[in-house]
Each structure stands twice: as C-alpha cells, then as structure tokens.
Amino acid sequence: MEQEFLRAPSPRPATASRPVPQAPQGRQSPQRKQGDRFGTGGRGLPGLLWNRGAGRRERELSEKYGLTIGPASKNGGHFSHSELNKLDKVLGGLPRNDLEYDAHSLEGIVRGGGDMGPASLYDGETRKVHVQHPWGMPGWLYTKLQKGSGWQRRLMDLGAALNYQGLSMGQKCSVMGCSHNRRQVMGGALAHGSLFSWTMRHEIGHSVDERCQWKMVEARKPEFGGWLLHEGQLGHYQVACAFLAPYGITDDEVRIWLADRIAPDPEGNPPALSDALIGEFTRDWPDATEQMGHEALRQLLADLKFATAQPWMLPDGGADRLTRDGRVYQVSHYGEWCSYLASAREHVVSPYQFSCAEEWFAEAYAAYHDPVAGHAPRRRLHPDAAAWFEKKARKESQG
Numbered sequence: 001m002e003q004e005f006l007r008a009p010s011p012r013p014a015t016a017s018r019p020v021p022q023a024p025q026g027r028q029s030p031q032r033k034q035g036d037r038f039g040t041g042g043r044g045l046p047g048l049l050w051n052r053g054a055g056r057r058e059r060e061l062s063e064k065y066g067l068t069i070g071p072a073s074k075n076g077g078h079f080s081h082s083e084l085n086k087l088d089k090v091l092g093g094l095p096r097n098d099l100e101y102d103a104h105s106l107e108g109i110v111r112g113g114g115d116m117g118p119a120s121l122y123d124g125e126t127r128k129v130h131v132q133h134p135w136g137m138p139g140w141l142y143t144k145l146q147k148g149s150g151w152q153r154r155l156m157d158l159g160a161a162l163n164y165q166g167l168s169m170g171q172k173c174s175v176m177g178c179s180h181n182r183r184q185v186m187g188g189a190l191a192h193g194s195l196f197s198w199t200m201r202h203e204i205g206h207s208v209d210e211r212c213q214w215k216m217v218e219a220r221k222p223e224f225g226g227w228l229l230h231e232g233q234l235g236h237y238q239v240a241c242a243f244l245a246p247y248g249i250t251d252d253e254v255r256i257w258l259a260d261r262i263a264p265d266p267e268g269n270p271p272a273l274s275d276a277l278i279g280e281f282t283r284d285w286p287d288a289t290e291q292m293g294h295e296a297l298r299q300l301l302a303d304l305k306f307a308t309a310q311p312w313m314l315p316d317g318g319a320d321r322l323t324r325d326g327r328v329y330q331v332s333h334y335g336e337w338c339s340y341l342a343s344a345r346e347h348v349v350s351p352y353q354f355s356c357a358e359e360w361f362a363e364a365y366a367a368y369h370d371p372v373a374g375h376a377p378r379r380r381l382h383p384d385a386a387a388w389f390e391k392k393a394r395k396e397s398q399g
C-alpha cells in the first residue's frame, strides 16, 4: 500500500523552508470545552454536522508542528474535528525531530490525494502522509474504529486483503473467519487502540525510515528482523539455492533454471508457478527428479507457490513451510522475494510487520511510540531495537 515509499525522495535545497499556512491574526479559536464528547474541538453541533472551524484548526496544527495539515488539494476535504484531536495527540507524543529534523523530514499530513486507492499511505516523493477513510466512511467514524474490536478488525483486514495479489477470493475472505489459523493483517495479541492513531504513527514511521535510511543501514541486523531483499538474478538464485538445499540438489544449472522461473514478471507481479513446472522440471532434470522423488518435487513447487500468496497473514507467517536454514522466504506485496530471520518472530508486533522490511519498521515505530499505559507494544520489540529507537530520539534531541 506504500508503493510510493519506494521512490527516491525528490531533491530539495537543505535551506528550503516548509510552507506553513499561517493562522489568521486577531481572532482566537473557540475555547476547547472539557469533556468534548463528540470531538468537535469546542465547535458543538455546527462542528459535528458541518465540520465548522476545521480549516482554522488545521492551520493552527500546521503552525504548531511545522507541517502542512489539511486538504491534499485546493478543493479537497478537511479533516474532521475528531481526526484533528487524535492527530494533535499523536504528533504531540512523537519526538519533535521525527517531524522537522531537516529538509528530508515529513512535509505534511493531508486529507485524500496520493493517487492510491482506498488506503492511507506515505508518499516518498512529496514526503506527505495521505489520509484516506476506509470504506469511504466519514472522518468522525474512522476515529471510532478500534483495533481491539474483533469484528471491526475483520472488516479492516478484509479491506486490506482484497487488494493483495496471489490470494484466491476464498483466502481473502478467510480474514472474516473464526478459525485459529485464519489470515490476519493487523491482528495479533497487541491489537488494541485507535486504528486512526496507529495508522498515523505507522505512516510517519515510513518517513522516519526514509530519512534515517534504516532500510539501507539497519534492516539486516538481527534485532530488526535480519531482512534481506533477494532481487535480480543473484537474488532469485539465492532463493532457488535455499529451496533446493533440503533435497540435496546443489547442481548450479538446476539452481539457475529454478531461479529463472521464480522471478517476478517485469510488472512486479509474483511469479506464476503453474503445475506445468513439475513436468518441465522432470523433463529437463531427470537425475535431480530421481534424487528428489516426485512427491518432494510437488512439495517444492507447492511451497514456492505458498510463498507468493502473502504467507505473512497467517498466524506463524508461514514460517513452518517457508523457513530454510533459519530464514523465512516470501514474496512481498511489492512482488519481490525477501527473507527475514525466523527467530525475529519472537518479537512480532502484528502480522503486517512481517510483510516486508519497510512495513517491519513502520509497525515497530508505531509500537514503540504507542502511548498505551505500561508500553506493552514497545516491550514486545527486541530490547536492542527498542534501545535503538530510544537512542535515536535522545541523540537527535541533543542536537
């Protein structure tokens, strides 16, 4: 859902200042009422029914946080008051440096836009978080969605699952089921709290990853999951080696043959691994077929196919079938082969965290900065990963 994240950030002079809309002078915003039940920021019924005063509050928050907060385009819609309330709390709880450290920091949080369908995302080119309302629901209702509610989470998961490749309709709809083995996107033991607030921290996390180049510099370290991206011919060859090794197949020609067939297509779609591959393999590599046996060959193809069908949505991330020499191999929703350390699942925050390295960081960031009492999500992280977040915040605040 964050395809844009993969793009290189657009160059900008280090001295460029962020265009911050100024709050009009001479008028004070209405007093915030204690116990503002409907989250209208003190605007009462007009605020609730007609979103009155939202534009002014957006300008106030823009100034407060040094970000562009408001409609994505001139004629776009405003955030609801309840969204602005939550946004204020989320931004106020994050290290200030994550929002305005330098010219590569987050630029804004905007309502709509982004050319990306129904999901919110961080656009690496404009460095803005684009906020979309799930299922087209109004903003006030979005802020009521709770990750801790089973039925709400199932609906959220369905919305996400419908967009994934490699899954049958039955597999997509299995997120609505009750089986202990059902697929999930944002479930897990730590699912709690406001979906809106978690999503904001998650998307801001993408901008932090990009700015500090976490994926480039840190992602391979064990405390961060030990992520590897297996791209290009060499990457696919590594995957072929890993999957053939348990059967004792070390012939380089066989490995290269398989590497060619598991490569994603030029559009980035997962490889189409049809059953015809078994016949091809048997014909081209009779000795290897004899060594493996037909049943093992069928299993090999089934496991590779399984790796292309978003296995991270399963309770164990598909690790029981996809772990080879301590690493879990899969095709990410970007259509790329990647792998991570199986041992890293001890510190899983959510299923989505293990969909690819970028999402691992964004979910870890959302968990580390979760304001829940006792910091349960933060404690779930590897102690070295939590220490890294802490050190980073401290170092930057010192200058």
Ligand SMILES: [Zn+2]
Pocket (backbone or CB within 6 Å): 002, 202, 203, 206, 358, 359, 362
């Ligand atoms: Zn993301």
